[in-house]
Amino acid sequence: MSIYQSISRRRAIKIGLTGLLSMSATTASEAISLNEEREAFDNKSKRKFNVVGQDSLKKRAAAKGLIYGAATERGKFVSNPEFADLFVKNCAMLVPENELKWDALRPTPHIFDYTKADWLAKFARTHKMLFRGTPLVWNLALPKWFKEVVNRQNAEKFLVEHITAVTKHYAGEMHSWDVVNEAIEPAFGRSDGLYYSPWLDFLGPDYIELAFRVAANADPRAMLVYNDAHLEYDTPKHEAKRKALLKYLERWKSKGVPIHAFGIQSHLRGHQNGLFNAKKFRKFLADVASLGLKIMITELDVKDSLLPVNIKVRDRIVASAFEDYLSLVLDEKAVIAVITWGLSDRYTWFSTYAPRSDGKPVRPLPFDSNLKPKLAWNAFARAFDKAPKR
Ligand code: XIL
Numbered sequence: 309m310s311i312y313q314s315i316s317r318r319r320a321i322k323i324g325l326t327g328l329l330s331m332s333a334t335t336a337s338e339a340i341s342l343n344e345e346r347e348a349f350d351n352k353s354k355r356k357f358n359v360v361g362q363d364s365l366k367k368r369a370a371a372k373g374l375i376y377g378a379a380t381e382r383g384k385f386v387s388n389p390e391f392a393d394l395f396v397k398n399c400a401m402l403v404p405e406n407e408l409k410w411d412a413l414r415p416t417p418h419i420f421d422y423t424k425a426d427w428l429a430k431f432a433r434t435h436k437m438l439f440r441g442t443p444l445v446w447n448l449a450l451p452k453w454f455k456e457v458v459n460r461q462n463a464e465k466f467l468v469e470h471i472t473a474v475t476k477h478y479a480g481e482m483h484s485w486d487v488v489n490e491a492i493e494p495a496f497g498r499s500d501g502l503y504y505s506p507w508l509d510f511l512g513p514d515y516i517e518l519a520f521r522v523a524a525n526a527d528p529r530a531m532l533v534y535n536d537a538h539l540e541y542d543t544p545k546h547e548a549k550r551k552a553l554l555k556y557l558e559r560w561k562s563k564g565v566p567i568h569a570f571g572i573q574s575h576l577r578g579h580q581n582g583l584f585n586a587k588k589f590r591k592f593l594a595d596v597a598s599l600g601l602k603i604m605i606t607e608l609d610v611k612d613s614l615l616p617v618n619i620k621v622r623d624r625i626v627a628s629a630f631e632d633y634l635s636l637v638l639d640e641k642a643v644i645a646v647i648t649w650g651l652s653d654r655y656t657w658f659s660t661y662a663p664r665s666d667g668k669p670v671r672p673l674p675f676d677s678n679l680k681p682k683l684a685w686n687a688f689a690r691a692f693d694k695a696p697k698r
Pocket of ligand 1: 405406442491573607657
């Protein structure tokens with residue numbers, strides 16, 4: 309029995325759909341039907357998601373001085389020319405989803421293999437898209453040899469060498485780099501709020517500043533970004549993270565660390581729409597902007613693994629999540645770009661990392677698996693159309 313079938317009508321009305329989605333089952337005597345539940349949601353949500361005109365997302369974004377782009381992998385373009393075509397038509401920016409990570413670039417401690425990333429850089433150039441890199445420093449996606457080879461004594465040499473080589477390789481053609489990814493997480497339990505990383509273990513907290521300084525020296529033209537996740541919701545965990553982030557951004561700015569933008573990943577959770585507190589998140593964005601930093605939404609998608617199976621209902625919740633989020637975020641003029649983590653449901657990391665327990669395909673992106681626009685696409689188009697001009 310689903311949680312929809314096992315909850316009283318009174319409680320359902322009181323806590324709303326998003327509340328329902330995060331609750332566990334109650335008794336059978338409180339049951340209401342799934343259809344009633346859907347109806348209640350459809351009636352509540354009067355949104356029509358109407359869109360004027362046929363313009364692509366990149367065109368609508370550009371009309372407001374915004375960049376719309378997406379991440380994907382080279383293999384997807386090679387195996388599916390239709391997808392490549394869709395990408396070119398809709399995106400003004402291309403982000404290699406994995407090709408610039410350490411484990412992709414560094415097959416051995418002494419070899420840099422740029423083949424796949426260069427292929428994507430060329431694709432971006434050929435199709436006049438901006439090219440963006442992620443990440444230079446992260447605790448994940450490290451090569452197998454890393455553990456055996458890198459230690460306290462040589463860690464600084466590896467870090468500096470990697471950042472210098474890779475940023476120099478793309479100097480002049482990289483719009484922006486995520487210099488450091490996911491380095492802060494107060495919930496991890498350290499008193500300084502930093503998150504686990506071998507770099508932290510080997511070099512101490514200053515590895516972050518070092519990374520930015522090295523990147524700025526090697527490629528003075530790229531926009532240098534600190535990128536992180538788990539910031540959007542009105543929960544104690546996200547609240548603590550927003551606070552810690554602001555503290556670090558402020559500190560880095562006051563110390564002259566060459567950081568230009570803050571990247572917010574925003575892997576949103578469809579079942580937690582109700583936890584999105586527009587006022588608090590808007591204030592957070594304003595606080596970041598007041599430090600003189602630009603903001604990029606770097607990995608946007610909506611997790612639908614805990615949403616109802618019905619596609620109409622599910623797509624409506626996903627689209628609502630996108631629209632609520634984007635209409636608020638784009639109100640902040642420091643936000644310069646929105647990048648989705650994938651473009652079509654055919655290729656999304658959630659298929660592996662957040663699959664549905666019923667085995668149905670996930671639907672977290674603007675285009676469906678047949679490359680057709682979904683209601684989520686309308687949400688993007690509407691938010692770009694409504695956004696103030698930069
Ligand atoms: C993910 C990719 O999408 C997957 O294909 C890969 O297997 C693991 O990494 N935060 C990030 C991204 O900063 O680099 C991650 O990308 C998703 C979470």
